[in-house]
Amino acid sequence: xxxxxGGDSRKLSFWKPVVDHIVARLSSWNNKFLSFGxxxxxxxxxxxxxxxxxxxxxxxxxxxxxxxxxxxxxxFCEGSEDHRKIAWTNWDFVCxxxxxxxxxxxxxxxxxxxxxxxxCWSMLTDKEGLWYRVLKARYGEVxxxxxxxxxxxxxxWRSICRVRGRVGEGVxxxxxxxxRRLVGDGRTTLFWFDHWIGExxxxxxxxxxxxxxxxxxxxxxxxxxxxxxxxxxxxxxRRRLLAWEEDSxxxxxxxxxxxxxxxxxTDSWRWLLDxxxxxxxxxxxxFLTTSCEQVDRSLVDDVWHRNIPExxxxxxxxxxxxxLPSKDNLLRRNILHVNDLACVTGCGASETAKHLFLDCDxxxxxxxxxxxxxxxxxxxxxxxxxHFIQVSFMDRGLLAFG
Amino acid sequence: MHKVLAKVLANRLQEVxxxxxxxxxxxxxxxxxxxxxxxxxxxxxxxxxxxxxxPLMFKVDxxxxxxxxxxxxxxxxxxxxxxxxxxxxxxxxxxxxAVASVLVNGSPTxxxxxxxxxxxxxxxxxxxxxxxxxxxxxxxxxxxxADMYTGYSVGGMGEVHLTHLQFxxxxxxxxxxxxxxxxxxxxxxxxFEEISGLKVNFNKSMLTGINISDSWVSKAAMVMNCRMGSIxxxxxxxxxxxxxxxxxxxETGC
Numbered sequence: 237x238x239x240x241x242g243g244d245s246r247k248l249s250f251w252k253p254v255v256d257h258i259v260a261r262l263s264s265w266n267n268k269f270l271s272f273g274x275x276x277x278x279x280x281x282x283x284x285x286x287x288x289x290x291x292x293x294x295x296x297x298x299x300x301x302x303x304x305x306x307x308x309x310x311x312f313c314e315g316s317e318d319h320r321k322i323a324w325t326n327w328d329f330v331c332x333x334x335x336x337x338x339x340x341x342x343x344x345x346x347x348x349x350x351x352x353x354x355x356c357w358s359m360l361t362d363k364e365g366l367w368y369r370v371l372k373a374r375y376g377e378v379x380x381x382x383x384x385x386x387x388x389x390x391x392x393w394r395s396i397c398r399v400r401g402r403v404g405e406g407v408x409x410x411x412x413x414x415x416r417r418l419v420g421d422g423r424t425t426l427f428w429f430d431h432w433i434g435e436x437x438x439x440x441x442x443x444x445x446x447x448x449x450x451x452x453x454x455x456x457x458x459x460x461x462x463x464x465x466x467x468x469x470x471x472x473x474r475r476r477l478l479a480w481e482e483d484s485x486x487x488x489x490x491x492x493x494x495x496x497x498x499x500x501x502t503d504s505w506r507w508l509l510d511x512x513x514x515x516x517x518x519x520x521x522x523f524l525t526t527s528c529e530q531v532d533r534s535l536v537d538d539v540w541h542r543n544i545p546e547x548x549x550x551x552x553x554x555x556x557x558x559x560l561p562s563k564d565n566l567l568r569r570n571i572l573h574v575n576d577l578a579c580v581t582g583c584g585a586s587e588t589a590k591h592l593f594l595d596c597d598x599x600x601x602x603x604x605x606x607x608x609x610x611x612x613x614x615x616x617x618x619x620x621x622x623h624f625i626q627v628s629f630m631d632r633g634l635l636a637f638g
Numbered sequence: 639m640h641k642v643l644a645k646v647l648a649n650r651l652q653e654v655x656x657x658x659x660x661x662x663x664x665x666x667x668x669x670x671x672x673x674x675x676x677x678x679x680x681x682x683x684x685x686x687x688x689x690x691x692x693p694l695m696f697k698v699d700x701x702x703x704x705x706x707x708x709x710x711x712x713x714x715x716x717x718x719x720x721x722x723x724x725x726x727x728x729x730x731x732x733x734x735x736a737v738a739s740v741l742v743n744g745s746p747t748x749x750x751x752x753x754x755x756x757x758x759x760x761x762x763x764x765x766x767x768x769x770x771x772x773x774x775x776x777x778x779x780x781x782x783x784a785d786m787y788t789g790y791s792v793g794g795m796g797e798v799h800l801t802h803l804q805f806x807x808x809x810x811x812x813x814x815x816x817x818x819x820x821x822x823x824x825x826x827x828x829x830f831e832e833i834s835g836l837k838v839n840f841n842k843s844m845l846t847g848i849n850i851s852d853s854w855v856s857k858a859a860m861v862m863n864c865r866m867g868s869i870x871x872x873x874x875x876x877x878x879x880x881x882x883x884x885x886x887x888x889e890t891g892c
Contacts, residue, residue: 239676242683242848243870250870293673293680355677366661367674370800373793374685390684392677 245294245391254287255300258307261286272554273547276339279312284342291344292351295395301344308341322569324559333525334540339553343525349410350520352399356411357515359396360505380426380453410524414508420501422456432456434491442488444481448473457497464492555589556621563587590620641761644732648761658719659768660775663804675803679810679873682792682800686848687869693790694855695846696811696823696862697871701839703807704763705755707770708835709733715769732762754835764806771804774830778802778811787822788814808873815850820858840864846871 243250265278287304290296296304305327312330313323325339332338359382362368375393376383384397400411417425417432425432428439428446439446446452450472462470466489477485509519539553554560563579564587566572579587581598593599594616603616612630617623662675686693700706709730716726733756737749756763778801781787789801790812802811813819827838844867847855852866859866 238872240870241676241679241873242687293676365674366798367677369798370678370681370792373791373798374681376793388685388688390681390688392680392684 239289239293245395246297248300250294251290251296251300254290255304255307258283258286258304262307262311271547271550273545273550275312276341276550277546279308280339280341283308283311284344287344288347288351291348292354294392295352295399296344296348298345301348305344312341322561322571324554324561325557329557331525333522336526339550342521346524347517347521349399349524350517352396353411353520354515354517355396356400357415357505357507360415361514380429410520414520414523416506416508418504418506419456419495420498420503422460422497422503425456425503427454427456427459428452433495438488442484445484445488448475448477448481450474456503460495460497464489552624555593556624558589560589562589562592565589590618593620594618594623640732643728644760644762647728647732648765651762651765655765655768659772662775662800662802663768663771663806675805675810676873678800679803679812682790682812683848683869685792686790690849691790692815692847692849694813694815694819694850694858695848695867696813696864697844697846697867697873698809698811698827699839699842699844700807700809701837701842703836704758704767706835706837707756707767708754710753711834712766712770715773719769719772729762729766733757733760733766767806770834770836771806771809773834774809774826775802775804777826777830781822781826787819787826788816790814805873810873815847815854817858820861824862844871 240250240253245251261283270278287296309323309327313325313327314321330339330341331343332340334340358365359368359371371382371393375386375389382393384393389397400409412431415431417430419425419432428449429437429452431437434441439452451458454470459470462468464470466486468489471485505514507515507519509523510516539549539556541549551560558565563572563577567574567577577586579585579591579596581596583597585591585596594603595618600616607613610630614626614630617626682693683695685691712733713726713730716729737751739746739749741747756766778787782789782799782801787801789799792798792800800812802809804810811823813823831837840863843862843864845855845859845862845864846867846869847858848869856866
């Protein structure tokens with residue numbers, strides 16, 4: 237599958253090959269024989285990688301993203317295509333990163349954004365390439381950056397600008413906020429435009445001064461050598477300044493007061509999420525999807541262990557979140573009648589996940605056997621979560637001694 | 639053994655390949671992204687559409703590109719690029735030393751040396767192919783200098799002239815609409831075939847015009863003896879390179 241040249245990425249027909257590709261891949265899998273864990277692996281490593289080639293160049297419209305994701309959802313939650321089943325887990329939950337207690341399936345929208353962010357990054361760092369020169373010839377450069385917002389901009393360029401600038405998706409200008417200019421000798425850093433000091437570029441911090449400045453594209457080096465003290469020759473204005481404008485010049489030069497340029501270091505860009513290696517799609521994806529909620533780390537780490545088969549881990553994951561088809565859950569979804577609630581072992585109690593795995597006579601005696609076998613006696617905690625933590629903690633202790 | 643050696647050579651070649659291969663090649667070169675070429679092509683088409691320019695695009699399909707590279711030619715290319723003799727020996731040992739025999743009616747024939755073709759799946763092959771394709775680049779440059787071919791200029795100021803883009807064996811020639819260009823394209827491709835052994839499959843190649851009347855394009859396509867394409871067209875279906883089968887690789891014997 238190649239990339240289409242000269243198509244319109246807003247149209248549905250443009251994305252048809254991608255969707256078809258995914259559907260074709262799906263149809264050859266016989267879902268009936270796949271476990272939940274197996275489906276998770278297929279989804280994460282095969283299905284969600286199929287559109288990557290397209291997504292790393294084109295911005296997918298929201299409609300396409302959601303229709304691809306709904307294919308994913310149906311595959312993962314419902315299994316077979318011919319009849320619908322209960323979606324046991326909330327999709328948002330499935331998409332949360334594994335480190336935070338989800339299943340780590342990619343969200344295509346955010347992933348698309350972080351892939352396109354790579355272009356924004358190389359636009360800053362790789363100005364020698366032919367591709368940059370083509371863009372420059374077409375759009376022109378203002379303030380060290382390609383001009384945007386023209387009438388003849390291509391769809392691709394518009395979507396890149398949207399990634400770069402402020403987007404109405406709640407993240408703000410995630411890209412610009414994470415990029416800083418590291419000033420060395422100051423030869424290639426633009427004084428007003430680049431984000432090199434303080435919280436915002438100087439042209440946003442001192443908008444009036446920027447408007448009045450004669451030479452807007454001067455570099456830090458030029459400004460410094462002219463002298464940026466209050467009376468320095470670096471400040472050239474189009475007219476005499478008013479009193480409050482004088483004040484902001486004073487404020488500005490106070491900000492600059494402590495800056496010393498290093499002669500033998502060239503200026504460079506820094507990606508705040510990964511200062512050492514520069515832009516990485518993984519880090520920005522993490523940034524775009526991370527929620528602020530506190531994570532219960534012990535729980536998260538122990539479910540996924542490389543010695544435990546994926547489907548077992550997933551089963552425990554579902555158990556801890558009470559997402560298994562135990563009878564009380566089925567009742568809540570109006571599948572069973574209230575009268576059918578009795579536990580399958582025939583002990584007479586009503587069946588819940590907790591009852592099934594801890595309290596029921598059968599499972600309780602099983603646990604006793606296990607304790608006996610390991611050769612310790614403990615009080616069994618009465619919550620599944622506590623029980624899980626106890627067992628996994630004990631396991632770690634045994635490993636340490638053994 | 640061959641596998642290890644080829645990988646070592648490939649790693650070393652990768653370091654320097656950027657200095658001998660030109661800008662129009664966007665794959666397998668360190669520091670260049672795979673998608674750079676796509677970006678250029680896409681922006682060019684889009685600009686032409688919006689600004690009512692008239693570029694002519696010719697998507698070249700080389701028949702069995704990797705299999706038909708002339709190895710003697712490859713060696714002389716490397717000589718001209720000032721690769722040291724020792725290095726060239728290593729390479730020719732690696733690529734050209736293979737012998738093959740064919741099963742005829744169940745019994746193998748006598749072994750014969752292979753004179754053509756880079757092996758698919760060999761880590762060296764893509765880089766060596768880049769060297770071969772570089773020759774095409776030089777041909778195009780000469781044509782432009784001799785005023786026999788006019789590239790397409792992007793932007794109002796006409797700073798950047800595009801003549802062609804290469805994605806390893808996928809080549810896209812871009813030029814102004816003119817009969818001379820059509821003739822030159824054909825001439826260059828035939829010449830390239832003569833030199834390198836890479837045969838252009840004109841039946842599968844595609845000539846596409848933007849803002850150019852269909853009748854003109856179809857006439858030109860007739861001269862070129864190729865198909866007429868339309869926008870959008872697909873490019874860089876890299877599957878035939880990445881999708882090589884492990885089995886094929888093993889059978890070549892290493």
